[in-house]
Amino acid sequence: MPQAIWVVIESSGSEGIANISRELLSKGRELADAAGVQLGALVLGSGVATQATEATQYGADVVYLVDDPSMAPYTTDAHVGVAAALAREHTPMLIMTGASFQMRDFSAALAADLAAGLAIDITSLSIENSQITAIRPSHGGNVINTLVFSSGRPAIVAVRKQSFVAAQAQPGRSGQVVTVPMPPITQRVAVVGTAPKQGAVNLADAAIIVSGGRGLENAENYYKLIPALAEALGGAYGASRAIVDAGWVPYEHQVGQTGKTVSPKLYVACGISGAIQHLAGMRSSRTIVAINKDPEAPIFRVATYGVVGNASEILPLLTEEVRQRLK
């Protein structure tokens, strides 16, 4: 029986499909090829037809496009209703989404509707002899769970950003785009307003993050040193809870158990001790640099490269060095 793997596409807003969708399409392509099945994509929204073509260029064989004014903004009833109907019709073995708030809302509801297996915030995924296995951290990253999905029902996974390498567009590549008419759906929740969040920072998407902690001594020093290095590296800047609670930096920048979970290519922790709750939010980063004056600081236990010293002294030199060398 031909069973497909599906990716649910998210929009980046202005620049076509989101990074996470490209990451899912690349992993989905790899899994589909290995399993000998088709890679499908769901493009749900309003005015999103170009994203359907884009999804084929990034690897989808077939795209189910539901392009209707009632699909935007996102509501659970509309998106899950449409996705569940399509899934019942085509019976994919695996549906992959991102792990944003909206997609967690979606994937959990869809799993309940389909009585499907569900794993949220996974960091790795494999299929062997049609058995689907996912890895997901829990307990603030202190426990790494291997989950095996029961066969005979679909598996739904919400994937942590930057777990997989994003697909590159193949401009010549094409696939089938199936335009699906909007089914009648009762939307019980009405979105009556949307406003941008003040000071929102998209840490989860950043490939490089420079974070500061109490070791920077005061807010002025943080703002003098941390954004400068982040900018030189082309990254975003984060913070420990200690300095968020102290009011130096807005909550939106907090990394950790009660802040954001990130896994960038490079995480630079400056004057951060490496408390377990901070590690929970950044431990899966690919490369970790720690700058701390205490050689015994726990952050050094997870660091790829450690620099023992005064952050206020090292950071300006480091920023200058980066600027010179990356010119």
Add this chain to the structure above:
Amino acid sequence: MHIVVCVKQVPQQNSVKINSDLSINADGLERIINLFDEYALEEALLLNETHGGQVTILSLGTEEWQEQLRRALAMGATDAVLLSDPAFAQLDTLGAARAAAAAISKLANVDLIICGRNSTDDESGAFGPSLARVLGWPQITYVGKFNGITDGIITAERHLEEQIETVTAKLPVVTTMIKGTNEPRYPSLLRIRKVAKVEIPIWNAADLGLSAADLMPTVTIAGRVPPPARASGEIIEGASAAEKARKLVDKLLEAQVI
């Protein structure tokens, strides 16, 4: 108005151990009400002050969870129910949601359910949406603020990564709360004493009319390990801060990290 708050007991610290049967061992760690559930409860108590009625705590766990239920009662909840059965040990989120949905039906006349955005141990945030779908109710997730309830219509703000959405829906609704603007209250000594002997009803699978099929997990845990030790790190040595900075950039360029 009848509000149900779903409360999970979690270890205060996540430094848990893993038993040989792969279950989580939180022995010796203090147990608390999941952080976000405290915000949920506080929000329920505030709504209750305006609208009156009942605030029922619903929890699915072992009998020792009664301690947290009692704490919630001492904070001001009017009722509590514990769903507990040896058959619940292997439940996944969907199974737990089915059990909770059966309890909601048994409670009757529930207008609003408030959950936390996620538990701080399992961290999935799937319970609220699963419960909503099993009940067939609408869901409003990631609520940062309840703006109010008028004529059976609830208005709430969803705080997403980069935007705030204001939504409305007709009750009954399932909601999940983020760390909001409220300050969860402390239980008063008087109330702690008052609820110390309250009998908390315990409902098992049979009371809830659940079959073995309802409780069958869709996902099984095949392995559980501590995080892999990261490849042992390298301390960048140098006579001066400038030398260390230079060597660090060398390393990062060499490894093609930057």
